[in-house]
Amino acid sequence: MPNMNMLQAINNALDIAMAADEKVICFGEDVGIFGGVFRATSHLQEKYGRARCFNTPLVEQGIIGFANGLAAQGSTPVAEIQFADYIFPAFDQIVNEAAKFRYRSGDLFNVGGLTIRTPYGGGISGGLYHSQSPEAYFAHTPGLKVVVPRNPHQAKGLLLGAIRDPNPVLFFEPKRLYRASTGEVPEGDYQLPLGQAEIVKEGNDLTLLAWGAQMEIAEKAADLAGKEGISCEIIDLRTIVPWDIDTVVESVLKTGRLIVTHEAPLTGGFAGEIAATIQERCFLYLESPIARVTGLDTPFPLTLEKEYMPDHLKIFEAIKQSMTF
Amino acid sequence: MTTTTTAPVVHALAFMNGDEFRIPVFTLLKRDGTPYKHAKLPDLDEAKALRIYRAMLFTRVLDERMLAAQRQGRLSFYMQCTGEEATIIGSAAALDDEDMIMAQYREQGALAYRGFGVDEFMNQLFGNELDLGKGRQMPVHYGSKDLHYMTISSPLATQIPQATGYAYGQKMSGLGHCTLTVFGEGAASEGDFHAALNMASVHQVPVIFLCRNNGYAISTPAHEQFSADGIAPRAFGYRMKVVRVDGNDILAVYQATREARSWAVENNRPVLIEAMTYRLAAHSSSDDPSGYRSRKEEEAWRDKDPVLRMRLWLEKQGWWSEEDEKREQETRRREVLEAMKRAEKRPPPPLESLVADVYDQVPPLLAEQFDKLKAHVRKYPESYPKGARSLNADSQGSGGGEHA
Numbered sequence: 001m002p003n004m005n006m007l008q009a010i011n012n013a014l015d016i017a018m019a020a021d022e023k024v025i026c027f028g029e030d031v032g033i034f035g036g037v038f039r040a041t042s043h044l045q046e047k048y049g050r051a052r053c054f055n056t057p058l059v060e061q062g063i064i065g066f067a068n069g070l071a072a073q074g075s076t077p078v079a080e081i082q083f084a085d086y087i088f089p090a091f092d093q094i095v096n097e098a099a100k101f102r103y104r105s106g107d108l109f110n111v112g113g114l115t116i117r118t119p120y121g122g123g124i125s126g127g128l129y130h131s132q133s134p135e136a137y138f139a140h141t142p143g144l145k146v147v148v149p150r151n152p153h154q155a156k157g158l159l160l161g162a163i164r165d166p167n168p169v170l171f172f173e174p175k176r177l178y179r180a181s182t183g184e185v186p187e188g189d190y191q192l193p194l195g196q197a198e199i200v201k202e203g204n205d206l207t208l209l210a211w212g213a214q215m216e217i218a219e220k221a222a223d224l225a226g227k228e229g230i231s232c233e234i235i236d237l238r239t240i241v242p243w244d245i246d247t248v249v250e251s252v253l254k255t256g257r258l259i260v261t262h263e264a265p266l267t268g269g270f271a272g273e274i275a276a277t278i279q280e281r282c283f284l285y286l287e288s289p290i291a292r293v294t295g296l297d298t299p300f301p302l303t304l305e306k307e308y309m310p311d312h313l314k315i316f317e318a319i320k321q322s323m324t325f
Numbered sequence: 326m327t328t329t330t331t332a333p334v335v336h337a338l339a340f341m342n343g344d345e346f347r348i349p350v351f352t353l354l355k356r357d358g359t360p361y362k363h364a365k366l367p368d369l370d371e372a373k374a375l376r377i378y379r380a381m382l383f384t385r386v387l388d389e390r391m392l393a394a395q396r397q398g399r400l401s402f403y404m405q406c407t408g409e410e411a412t413i414i415g416s417a418a419a420l421d422d423e424d425m426i427m428a429q430y431r432e433q434g435a436l437a438y439r440g441f442g443v444d445e446f447m448n449q450l451f452g453n454e455l456d457l458g459k460g461r462q463m464p465v466h467y468g469s470k471d472l473h474y475m476t477i478s479s480p481l482a483t484q485i486p487q488a489t490g491y492a493y494g495q496k497m498s499g500l501g502h503c504t505l506t507v508f509g510e511g512a513a514s515e516g517d518f519h520a521a522l523n524m525a526s527v528h529q530v531p532v533i534f535l536c537r538n539n540g541y542a543i544s545t546p547a548h549e550q551f552s553a554d555g556i557a558p559r560a561f562g563y564r565m566k567v568v569r570v571d572g573n574d575i576l577a578v579y580q581a582t583r584e585a586r587s588w589a590v591e592n593n594r595p596v597l598i599e600a601m602t603y604r605l606a607a608h609s610s611s612d613d614p615s616g617y618r619s620r621k622e623e624e625a626w627r628d629k630d631p632v633l634r635m636r637l638w639l640e641k642q643g644w645w646s647e648e649d650e651k652r653e654q655e656t657r658r659r660e661v662l663e664a665m666k667r668a669e670k671r672p673p674p675p676l677e678s679l680v681a682d683v684y685d686q687v688p689p690l691l692a693e694q695f696d697k698l699k700a701h702v703r704k705y706p707e708s709y710p711k712g713a714r715s716l717n718a719d720s721q722g723s724g725g726g727e728h729a
Contacts, residue, residue, distance in 0.1 A: 089480075127461065306709055
């Protein structure tokens with residue numbers, strides 16, 4: 001199997017999707033000849049022509065509105081928003097349009113072909129506007145699927161799954177890992193299922209739940225805990241909506257403890273939704289309160305980014321606290 | 326008042342394509358610094374001309390030094406104004422110093438003109454404890470309340486409708502001020518641009534919209550951004566005065582902005598200026614233009630260098646010499662390097678700055694989160710050197726009496 005970084009895996013997935021189906025069309029700011037500011041769309045214009053891979057004017061609401069129309073017509077648009085921080089001008093097109101297209105028309109029309117790719121997350125000295133993790137805003141909107149991969153293998157399989165899913169999907173790419181995360185990626189066409197979490201490491205004492213870039217932080221924390229004899233079960237949620245409740249419930253019924261961690265702020269973060277559901281389903285099995293290790297309830301900072309981040313040490317402390325509750 | 330209700334009626338079908346709206350480029354100075362034959366130069370005295378030129382030179386020096394510092398790993402990120410100094414500084418110089426400027430992110434020349442100090446630049450770039458923005462934003466996101474320069478926001482075009490609102494407030498205050506908002510031709514594709522122009526025209530607002538058409542939005546060339554004749558013709562759609570200027574000719578930019586300002590303030594009306602220029606620099610220190618444009622194209626624009634054109638004009642006026650140039654360059658370089666060393670050594674903002682200014686006061690839940698963070702940083706000080714440093718200084722300062 002070839003070794004790829006996450007960008008190469010994403011590029012490879014787009015290439016495969018475009019080769020397999022001429023209805024797949026990729027566009028966004030700078031995605032044409034330049035291949036995107038992160039080069040996720042490198043060589044696609046060369047290979048598939050300007051009609052299927054192109055630069056758009058600099059207008060996010062236009063990009064997603066255009067994508068909605070294209071999807072309604074029966075094409076398979078893969079729209080790139082250059083940074084998740086810049087997705088908000090398109091909020092209306094995503095939340096009021098893409099998410100409700102099928103429902104409001106009684107399924108006469110839908111934009112199920114739509115996939116929105118966008119880099120998210122911190123740890124790159126990006127400050128307020130190149131660091132945010134806005135998944136919870138979209139998780140609050142029925143009609144959208146929200147997917148976050150943790151490594152190149154996952155990114156390729158989940159992106160192909162997202163492009164071919166008959167619902168609009170927001171695909172958040174952990175940009176800190178674009179080049180940092182490398183690994184073996186199958187060469188051919190494969191899809192990973194949406195809506196299914198994955199147990200990355202089995203354990204008995206505590207369930208640690210994360211997604212995307214936060215997965216490697218969780219694994220680091222679990223290693224620290226392991227040295228103190230605490231056995232963590234690590235789960236990658238992979239799809240935020242619809243999320244795999246059964247896998248998490250089953251794990252928590254076994255371990256009796258749950259920590260959820262994400263970079264986004266605490267208040268209104270998706271960890272809160274998970275905690276509420278799990279306490280409902282596992283109440284009598286819980287040995288300690290479900291804990292959340294998240295960003296602070298502030299905008300994303302710059303100089304004090306390290307202090308803001310829910311890093312492995314903060315998770316490790318939460319693990320110990322949960323164990324000694 | 327022209328509205329669709331008073332339009333003449335015709336009975337022969339005819340589509341219009343807008344070709345009648347060809348907008349010329351206003352220019353005064355040739356590349357060698359001499360005026361065109363019938364050009365009437367603005368009334369600019371020596372002191373003002375030198376203030377303008379010194380700001381241009383400083384901006385060039387700052388940009389060169391700071392990109393080099395970024396390449397050396399001393400700075401995380403940088404954006405140069407190179408090639409666009411005349412557009413930025415010429416327009417700022419045409420304003421009253423108390424008019425508001427709401428810029429995009431590449432307009433440090435305007436701040437330099439207004440007198441932002443070299444240390445103030447450096448403190449922002451290094452996000453240290455003296456940064457007016459408290460180390461929260463990426464480099465080049467300057468702001469100065471004293472100099473009437475709104476803090477930069479990375480999302481594109483958001484400042485344009487805000488400028489309309491700000492200028493409406495200025496009109497209501499009746500002090501005769503206006504707002505200049507600056508943005509690129511790429512940002513003009515955003516919905517915010519259109520909303521801003523429409524509202525400014527409808528609500529009769531003294532705002533100057535300055536589009537610096539520098540040819541590129543990161544890698545996207547202007548011809549992939551719009552298919553019309555640039556940005557200027559859009560003004561007609563909003564019934565707004567418009568002028569297109571040679572953005573590398575500082576006297577043309579100055580003159581156009583000065584008249585736009587008088588007209589805007591006297592009549593409470595918006596004006597659009599499209600400055601034709603070129604982003605000689607990369608989009609940012611993270612960008613490499615060799616992937617999307619040719620050296621030849623860059624060289625052609627280097628020949629139209631706006632700083633050199635101004636210098637040549639000054640020399641012809643007898644206001645500037647080779648010797649002045651050398652001395653000024655050396656002084657400014659030294660100032661920048663010294664300020665950089667000072668700024669680098671300064672400690673980061675205190676840990677408290679993380680949670681301040683989210684609201685006017687820290688709400689209870691955030692205060693709780695912060696207490697927890699402090700305890701955590703104290704437990705692992707070596708893992709959070711920046712945060713731990715200010716906590717240590719804190720407990721020493723207060724005799725260690727702080728409660729954890």
